[in-house]
Amino acid sequence: MDQTLLEISHNAWLVMASLAIALMAGFSGLSLTRGASRLPSLQRKMTLVIAAIVLGGGIWSMHFVAMLGLELPIRFYYDGLMTLVSALIAILMMGLALLILHFRNRTAVTLTTAGSIMGLGIAAMHYVGMLGMELCAPVFDLTGVAVSVLSALLLSNLAIWVAYGARTRGNTLLGTVCFAVSVGAVHYIAMAGTGFVPNDAFAVGPEISNEVMAMGVTVTAFVISGAFLLTGVSFLEPVAEAVSTPAVPEPRAPADPGHEIEEPSLPPVPFEKEGRTQFLDRKSIAAVRAEGHYTLLYAGSEKLFCPWSISEAESRLAPSHFIRSHRSYLINPSFVTGFERKKDTGVCLLASTASLQKVPVSRSRLSEVRNALGI
Known part of the structure; x- marks a missing residue:
């Protein structure tokens, strides 16, 4: 195997597209979970499943959109099995973090635990996805790995503490930015510490070309964009009308002396x-x-x-x-x-x-x- 590192460059448009996907996925996932802790158990679990798929799918899509923007002097493919595993890792880790946040009391320990799981999920997804490359192999620098993992942990914890510190619109938006920065930082910091060499090792699963990967990522990005639009519409609903304003009963005629007027029922x-x-x-x-x-x-x-x-x-x-x-x-x-x-x-x-x-x-x-x- 030729150990000479290949020259690499990135398509600037796809770099920006990858960051936009991370933002949309973060906003959609964090918006979906607002108020989830007050839902019945089954409905809460279904909401968290959808949010985990959106967040995990967003991490996966961001990574592979960025990889489509990676320009190497040789053609390369992806191992289908490793690519699938990388997506499942991201979804499962996001789901575990959300379960902790919405089924346990939110203390400093639970917030930090959830943030750390999210950060490790982002880093694990990236490196497993990179190991699925064929016809060229990534060469990781240990310093780059350490910095990217540390960035994932710090920024993911920041995203969770901000987004769940208070479930307000402002916190959700700030948490979205922190989440997107976390996903983007892990990828591009890791890529800065990664070289590539030609490799002819055989694949474990079916081969996926860049063209096929582009179609898969396009579908995923379309779904995330749809979730972004749907959550954006509900996010912009006036809070006063949707939640805070109590129903005002219509005036009634004075009751007979000694007859108590029943007060309107209020939620527990x-x-x-x-x-x-x-x-x-x-x-x-x-x-x-x-x-x-x-x-x-x-x-x-x-x-x-x-x-x-x-x-x-x-x-x-x-x-x-x-x-x-x-x-x-x-x-x-x-x-x-x-x-x-x-x-x-x-x-x-x-x-x-x-x-x-x-x-x-x-x-x-x-x-x-x-x-x-x-x-």
Whole structure:
């Protein structure tokens, strides 16, 4: 085998196309999973399967679009079996990361674990796909491998922490950029540390030419583009109409004295416990406290992890008369059994809630809280 490294170059248009595919795949996959933790278990699993295929397929498509842009002085093919394995690795690793994010409590450990699995999946897909080349063989530089894997881990963790730190539109968009940069960085950093030599070793599976690969990648890119358009349409829907605005009941005639008017039914509040999403009647919640990008629900002796941010909880619980007493706390006035004034601040007492008995009232919220309590 001739060990002289071949001269290589890249088609700039296909380089840009590969990065565009990574962006569309990241946006589609991360958008599909918004709100997935509040879905029933079976529906949640199906959503994660679709998102894993989109993310994993996007990583695979980005890689092979970039490889179509690789220009070598000799003709080369791909081993069909190794190419298939590389795609399955990407999809399975993305699926595992999503399962951890949506079936476990989102702590620093779970976010880092999911981000690391995603990064390793991107790197593994790249190198397995490269090993499937025929008529020429890649020669990897150990420094290039180490830098590309480290980049994958760091950037994938950044993507997960940003996208799942708060499930807002802004975080989803920033997470999309981080994901695309992660996929692109792994590929092009790895390629910078990779040389190619002629090789006549036989293939394990059927041969795939660049022409056939181009057709396969075109179909995959078309599917990802369609997913991008569909998720983009729902992503742009006004949040106020889709989620946050409570239904306002039509005015009714005054009821007879002593006859209680039934309040409209409001949805329960989700919480994560034992790896499952469960729901709690909002009337049983005494207070809500911010916990990083998430919240804790206090009900009786229970302290439960909720996937909502404190801002989202304030918006969703406003129809149930919850009020913000502090930047980190919401309270249900019906559970307040006492109030203490502390100069320019205050404290609400919750005697019936063993898990939280005192809630601070900040200076800026003091007037609102006192009005809600009628004092």
